[in-house]
Amino acid sequence: MSTPLSLDRLRPCLEGIVPSGIATCGVDGMPNITYVSQLMYVDPEHVALSFQFFNKTRQNILANPVATVLMMDPETAARYRLTIRYLRTETAGPLFERMKAKLAGIASHEGMSGIFHLLGADVYRVQGIEALPGRELPPVQSGPALLPALRRSVDALSACQSLDGLIDGFCSSLERNFGIQHQMLLMADEPARRLYIVASRGYAHSGTGAEIPYGVGVIGVAARERVPIRIMYPSSDYAYSRMLRDQAASSELAERLETAIPLPGLPEPASQMAVPIMAGSRLVAVAYVESRQECHFGYDLEDALVALGASTGLAMAALLCAEASAEDAAEPARSLAVGVPSGEALRVRHFLRDGSVFLGDDYLIKGVAGAILWRLLSDHQRSGRREFSNRELRLDPALRLPEICDNLEARLILLQRRLQERSDCLRIEKTGRGRFRLDLARPVVLVPEEAA
Amino acid sequence: MIETDTLDPAIAAFITSHLSMQLAATDDAGLATAVRCVGCRVSADRRRVTLLMPRSQALPVLAGIAANGRVAVVFNEPESYRTLQLKGRDARVEAALPEDAAALLPYAAGFARNLAGLQVPEPYVRTLVSCAPDDLVAVSFTPTEAYGQTPGPRAGRRLAPGEMET
Known part of the structure; x- marks a missing residue:
């Protein structure tokens, strides 16, 4: 039967x-x-x-x-x-x-x-x-077998000990196990109702730090509705370039939204899917995948990524909270004697209005990440300190971070990656749970600016 | 309402141009059912339209037609999205003619050509509309209503006599 x-x-x-x-x-x-x-x-x-x-x-x-x-x-x-x-x-x-x-x-x-x-x-x-009876063609096997791909991915991610590792592990899993060539991972900033890219694969520019408001395009709608959004054909209605331009022109978001960092992405994706990554009922991130091929992402892949997202989201939330609680036990940070920065001084400019930071004339980042970097550099300038803890940043009222399980760790990863991409003399390195070090290869001159 | 007794020549030409076709019937309890058709011919006087289908796939449809003669057929040209629905109340089930079996392969070839522009592989189309000649059955009816159903806000509009959507 x-x-x-x-x-x-x-x-x-x-x-x-x-x-x-x-x-x-x-x-x-x-x-x-x-x-x-x-x-x-x-x-x-x-x-x-x-x-x-x-x-x-x-x-x-x-x-x-x-x-x-x-x-x-x-x-x-x-x-x-x-x-x-x-x-x-x-x-x-x-x-x-x-x-x-x-x-x-x-x-x-x-x-x-x-x-x-x-x-x-x-x-x-x-x-x-x-x-109904009648002739049929044999079913076509295309793409990787999804259950083994899901299992390999879950196994790989369960070994990740840090948020940084989890972010890269997730992207690598999509690439290796699911054969996805173009993807972005965006962390959710729930209070501000927007997402920012922390990792991407398959683009000329990573777009790390680029932002998308909730409700805009495939990614923003997936975040707002907490539901996977999947499109099988090219759709101009959900193209980011146009939507963001319209949005920026018409809304108060224009000022607060990160628009200086261009979004990566295929110019005309033929298939798109955005999957919310949840920790229970809380949105942690959104994974976005796209392809030049029509009908490339089916119902089964959507299911696989939702399942992978569910385990990733819980792991992300656990790491975010663990980072927050581990700091309480951390010793006060102490500066180490290390090599003195040398060479021509780097001019770092900071605009208070939106927290934007420029290295020389080159835009780096704004918002929380920009304010953090300015605070670290100012401290270093005053006291020569290079070792810092997440906790002191969290307690700094000037940074205005939300209290419980905020995504400070994710913001630090964003800042760290942006520095890697845009500067050859400034680095942030993790030195332990809830602790990190500021590395300067050149001296810096801090220039506070009044208006952007 | 097509008040004239004969089908407009443009409609007759359209519905016999190897389109995507589905035929619906209803049972007396008010349940509609449907089957994909694999051929269409129009009588020489253009009064009667005949649809061909695999009997094995059409059993509830044929039962409905035998019970009440009511029928609706949708014709769609995939590349242009032009879509037309014809309805009639005097449908009857008939044996397929030898020429109907002979028209199966030309229909499949023509339908495959209609879909080639949409990158539908020919083996797919031939499989979709395949029918063993001894499984073929015909349903004929006098069309009394025609509706334009090309997607958009005007879909579903009843066509005037002699009118053909462009």
Whole structure:
């Protein structure tokens, strides 16, 4: 006896690659049939259909909620009939946003951007699945086997002892185990409702420090809704360059948002996916992957990255809190006698208004990370100190860090990486849990500036 | 409503141009069901449209038609997204003609050509619309309603007699 059909195994039929037919019955008993691309998997018992216009299908299901979907597997051409019953319409929230993003990809693929305006996600219960007889092609095995890839990744990440190692381990896992070539990892700044890049792979410029506000593009929507957002086709609606420009021009965010560091990214990604990395109900980070190939990231990869994200998020949160608590026991930092900086002095300029720091004429960073660097350099200038602890930064009211499990550690990693990329004479090195050292190869001259 | 007795020549030409086609019927309990079609012909006087489908995939559809004769068929040209729905109330199930079996391969080839621009591999299309000649069955009806269904805000609009969407 064969296993009963499960919608979980038929998800490729619901990617919108091959349009499905939906047949409904009017109050007069007349059938109606139309093609739909935007039928979506919700869970093993539910699918959702986009509501864009008040058409005959919608008129019929409101009067007679049972319909039939005829769907095709995009690889094997296998055909299935689903019997579905309309339950409700969602006009906001995670499902709505997932559908909106998916629809934007489909609309753009079909040359109809701007025509489709999502009014709601109509949720249906799947009452029956029937496989139709007929010829099929053999299933294609493409990409790595996902469960072994997930297991290898979880094993590798469980060995990471520091947030820094976890960040790089996560990116390496996506690269090695899942074959993902273009990716960014963004940490969440929850109070400011924005994300900043701490690592990326596959781009000419890393973009470390570049920021994206919640709600903007695939990444920002994934963060705001705490739901994976996946687009199978190129979509101008979710292109970062345009969205950020519009956003910057129209909002008060323009001043606070890091716009001097350009976002990395493919100019016209054909597939995109952003996965929130959660620690329980708290958003820690967002992983973003993209490809030049259409339909490159499927439902199964989405599941694998959500699972990997769940274990990574908990590990990240644990390390962030461990760093915070370990400092309490730490000895006061003491300066070590080391080599004296030599050569021409580096002019470091600081603008109080936004915390931005310039090395010579070159922009380095602003915000919390900029304020931290200025504080360290000022201390060093005054006392010659080079050893510091996270704790003293946390207690410094001038830095205005949130109290509980803040992401100071992540900000330090960001600053450390930005210095590695942009300077050959300034470094921050970790010297123990909750402790780090400032290394200067050249003397510095600190120049406080009044206005940016 | 197509009040005229004959199908507009432009519609007749469109629906026989190797399109993506699905046919729906309803049972007397109000449940609609559907099947993919693998061929379409129009009678010489353009009064009657006949759709071809694999019987083995169409059982509930054929039962519905036998019960009440109500039918709806959607025709879609994948590359242009032009979509048309025809409806009728006098559908009947018929045996396929020898010429219908002979038209299976030309239909598959034409449909594959229609999809080539969208990078759909030909073996996929041939598999999707494959049908053993002895499994082929026909459904014919007099179209009495036509609706333009090209995606967009005008989708679902009823077409006037002789009107064809561009």
